[in-house]
Amino acid sequence: MSSEPVLRLADVTRVHGDGPQAVRALRGVSLDVTAGELIAVMGPSGSGKSTLLNLAGGLDTPTSGEVAVEGTSLTGMRAGDLAGLRRRHVGYVFQDLNLIPSLTAVENVMLPRELDGVRAGQARGEARTVLAEVGLADVADRFPDEISGGQRQRVAIARALVGQRRLILADEPTGALDTPTGDEVLQLLRTRCDAGAAVLLVTHEPRYAAWADRVVFLRDGEIADATSAPLESAR
Amino acid sequence: MAIKQGLLALLSRGPRYGYQLRAEFEASTGATWPLNIGQVYTTLSRLGRDGLVAPGEQDEQGRVVYTITEAGLAEMERWFSTPVAQSDRPRDELVIKLAMAVAAGTDVRPVIQAQRVATMRTLQGLTRAKRANAESPAQRLVIDSMIFQSEAEQRWLDHCEAVLAASSQTHQTQERQP
Incomplete structure (x- = not known):
């Protein structure tokens, strides 16, 4: 694969x-995530998982070393430019969904696009498309407290996906969901990946990490080990 | 092994040939439990001897159709209503290996880490199999079961690591005392 990584x-x-x-929360970690790749990060509490994700999304700055998104180094970037790059290229899915309760599902999803200066009509259209993609066309006009927990999580994912962002950062996105609903969340992320996104997933659940192409084990701020999924089937 | 009861369950849906039973058994278990045709016929002859199935006449191609009996249906129902006891399962080599590694005083951490990577690879393979078999509920449930087992093993490895780290600290403190 010669293509430039979406995240480096x-x-x-x-x-x-x-x-x-x-x-020392992270010590000399090097990691590339290319388009179409889903990488899971596992490790005990305090191993540096959240720090890694925050650095990848430009929410925190490294003490040394470099973070680059879509080939652009975040080092020394002005705050305004960094915010713009984050909005255009990076989608976040958190355990704590941060949906705005007074906005409908579609309004929650279109919000980041409107912040980006996209006209309301176009933003709404994009939001409806991505909601349909995650199977929520029917509840697009409902408020967060009118839909189930699994549906709310899918709204949060739709919000992360809207506007063709190619880097998705997911921090325990399956939260307290039951396992079939958690599987649906991973299926969505996987589908997006297969369509060309790069996904970095932090999870402590082995069953969800197993959806990844590569599982990275963090220990005391360092990559202790990693699996690459063999291309041929196990059987 | 529950091949006997598994074949009874398939026969409860209607008479079957031996080769059909083999194919359906494998389809239902997502090919995670391959059967050879010899096992199928050996099991069918035992079931016949015990009066749980009734073989029909050979047709012109030498094939025999098997039909479940009343006693066979009762046996199948008894099987479904009896929970599986832990002691029916074989002992887990991994558990013994880790216990022996601790007993032998070797460094257990690399053993745990190597197993963790291997178990995660297994889990990744199972997850791919699940995605490939999404439309078959029986296969999906079988693969899910193996996913839950691998997941339990992974959690247990994390637990072992944490417990051993804590106990080695206690151990060092104790050894320093006169």
């Missing part, structure tokens, strides 16, 4: 605090 972390270190109290 090169020898990234993140130290919180300084002096004897300094905590």
